[in-house]
Amino acid sequence: MRTNVLKERQLSATTMKKDLKYLSKLQDYYRDHRALPSYATMADVLGLASKSAVHALVKRLVDAGFLSITPDRRVAPDEKFFERTMTQSVVRAGVPGIADSDLQDGIAVDRYLINNAATTILVRVKGDSMVDAAILEGDVVVIDTALPYKQGDIVIAEIEGEVTLKTLIKEGSDWALRPENANYEVIRPEGEWRIVGVLVGLMRKYR
Amino acid sequence: MRTNVLKERQLSATTMKKDLKYLSKLQDYYRDHRALPSYATMADVLGLASKSAVHALVKRLVDAGFLSITPDRRVAPDEKFFERTMTQSVVRAGVPGIADSDLQDGIAVDRYLINNAATTILVRVKGDSMVDAAILEGDVVVIDTALPYKQGDIVIAEIEGEVTLKTLIKEGSDWALRPENANYEVIRPEGEWRIVGVLVGLMRKYR
DNA sequence: ACAAAAATAGAACGAAAGTTCTATTATTTT
DNA sequence: AAAATAATAGAACTTTCGTTCTATTTTTGT
Numbered sequence: 001m002r003t004n005v006l007k008e009r010q011l012s013a014t015t016m017k018k019d020l021k022y023l024s025k026l027q028d029y030y031r032d033h034r035a036l037p038s039y040a041t042m043a044d045v046l047g048l049a050s051k052s053a054v055h056a057l058v059k060r061l062v063d064a065g066f067l068s069i070t071p072d073r074r075v076a077p078d079e080k081f082f083e084r085t086m087t088q089s090v091v092r093a094g095v096p097g098i099a100d101s102d103l104q105d106g107i108a109v110d111r112y113l114i115n116n117a118a119t120t121i122l123v124r125v126k127g128d129s130m131v132d133a134a135i136l137e138g139d140v141v142v143i144d145t146a147l148p149y150k151q152g153d154i155v156i157a158e159i160e161g162e163v164t165l166k167t168l169i170k171e172g173s174d175w176a177l178r179p180e181n182a183n184y185e186v187i188r189p190e191g192e193w194r195i196v197g198v199l200v201g202l203m204r205k206y207r
Numbered sequence: 208m209r210t211n212v213l214k215e216r217q218l219s220a221t222t223m224k225k226d227l228k229y230l231s232k233l234q235d236y237y238r239d240h241r242a243l244p245s246y247a248t249m250a251d252v253l254g255l256a257s258k259s260a261v262h263a264l265v266k267r268l269v270d271a272g273f274l275s276i277t278p279d280r281r282v283a284p285d286e287k288f289f290e291r292t293m294t295q296s297v298v299r300a301g302v303p304g305i306a307d308s309d310l311q312d313g314i315a316v317d318r319y320l321i322n323n324a325a326t327t328i329l330v331r332v333k334g335d336s337m338v339d340a341a342i343l344e345g346d347v348v349v350i351d352t353a354l355p356y357k358q359g360d361i362v363i364a365e366i367e368g369e370v371t372l373k374t375l376i377k378e379g380s381d382w383a384l385r386p387e388n389a390n391y392e393v394i395r396p397e398g399e400w401r402i403v404g405v406l407v408g409l410m411r412k413y414r
Numbered sequence: 415a416c417a418a419a420a421a422t423a424g425a426a427c428g429a430a431a432g433t434t435c436t437a438t439t440a441t442t443t444t
Numbered sequence: 445a446a447a448a449t450a451a452t453a454g455a456a457c458t459t460t461c462g463t464t465c466t467a468t469t470t471t472t473g474t
Contacts, residue, residue: 018421021325024324024325025325027324027325028323028324028325031317031318031324033275033277033278033283034275034283034284034285035242035243035277035281035282035283035284036242037277037278037279037281038279038281038431038460038461038462039461039462039463040279040460040461040462041278041279048422048423049422049423049424050422050423050424050425051423051424051461051462051463052421052422052423052424052425052463052464052465053421053422053423054462055462055463055464056420056421056422057421057422068240068241070240070242070244071240071244071248072244072245072247072248072430073430073461073462074242074244074245074281075242076240076241076242077241077242078241082317084317084321084324084327084329085328085329107329109316109317109320109321109329109410110316110317112316112347112410112412113316113410113412114316131341134338134341134342134343134411135341136341140319147414154413198414199413200412200413200414201410201411201412201413202409202410202411202413203316203319203320203408203409203410203411204341204408204409204410205319205320205407205408206361206405206406206407206408206409207354207405207407225451245430245431245432245461246431246432246433247430247431247432255452255453256452256453256454257452257453257454257455258431258432258433258453258454259433259434259435259452259453259454259455260451260452260453261432262432262433262434263450263451263452264451264452279460280431280432280460
C-alpha cells in the first residue's frame, strides 16, 4: 500500500509557528535597517546557534513566500513578508480564544489601506470638525487623488491654499462641504477651490 | 592667504550629477529585488569596472544620506534614498514618521502603526460598543500583546472564550470593562478572563 | 513508549565579500 | 595649458559569505 508516492515535504504545525516567530524577528530587523542580515547575524538575531539552521529556515520561508533570494544570493523580503495575520474576533460560541486561534489569512497592512501608491497621499487631520464621522484630530487619513467622487463622499478639498477634510454634498446644483460636527457650519466655497482626493482609509495611533 | 583651513571634501557638481545617475540605478535594482546588491554586482549594474570605485561611490552616497550600512556591513537604503521624482510631494502632508519611500515600498501603514511585529495582532471590531471612542464596527484594531496596561487604556479582553474591546477601568480594587456607548453597561467579569493586549492603533477602510 | 522524521548544532569548504593600496584617467582650478 | 584634485581601474588581502556534510537533539506519528 505505497500511498506516499510523491509525498511532499510536510511542515508540522508547531514548526510553522516557530518559523513565524523567527519571521517576525526578521521583520523587526528589517524595520530597523531596511535590509535583511547575513546568515551569521541572523543566527544571532534569531537565537539560533548554527548557520545551517538558518539556512534551513530561510529555505522554508522562501518556499512559503515570505522571503526571496536576490541574484547575488542575498535574502530579501518577498510578497508575504509584509503581511500580518488578522485574528478574527468572530468568535463563535465554543471556539477557543485568540491564543489558539489558528492563523487566519495574512493581510498586508499596507495593501489593506492603500490601493494605488502613486495616487495616494496621507494627510493628518487637524481639528474636530469630523468627530461625528468618528474621525479625530491627529488621525491620518488615506486619500486617493485619482478616484471619482460623488455626493456623500468624504473628501480633502483645497480652498484658497487651505486643506480641509469634509463631506461633499450638493445643494441644488452647487457643491458644498459639510463638517460632521454640529458646532460647525457648512462651507460653500466662493473663490478658487478644488477637490484633492477622496477618503479611502484612516489610521490612528494610540501610543 | 590660506583660506582653506579645515576645508571639507567637496563634491563637484558634475560628479554629484553622475552619482545621482548611479543612485537611480540602485533604486531600480532595489525596486526589483527589495534589497541592494553587493559591491561586485553593483559595479556590474552601474557599469563600473572596479569594486573600489563602488566603494568610493557608496561612501559618497552614505555621506549624502541616501544609503546606510547595516551592522553586518550591508548596504541599505537610508532616508533620502526614496525621495526622488514624486510629483506627489504632498505625500507626507504633515505626517511625521512616514517617508515617501514607505508608500512606494508598501510599508507606510506598517511602519506607522506597528512597533513590534512579534507581539502585535490585528482584530476586526464587531458591534458598536465603542462608537463614542470613535471606533466603529469593521475597524481593524492593532493590539500589542506585550505592553503593560493601566486604567483608562482600551484593551482587548478575553472573557470565557469571548473576545471584546473595551476601556479598562478600576472600581475600587476590581478591574472592570467599560463600553464607550451609553447603551451598554459596564462589564464586571466573574469567571475566567484575561487581558489579551492593549490598543495601539486603528485602521479603517472606506472603500 | 517507540520508531521515524525533522530541526538544529557544529565543523569544513570554496567562493565571494568589503577593504586597502598604487597607478591611471578624468575633471576642476588657477 | 599646467597643476591640482577627484574619480576610477586593478590587484592583493583578510574576513565573511552561503553551502554542505555528519552528528545530535527535538518533534511527530503510531
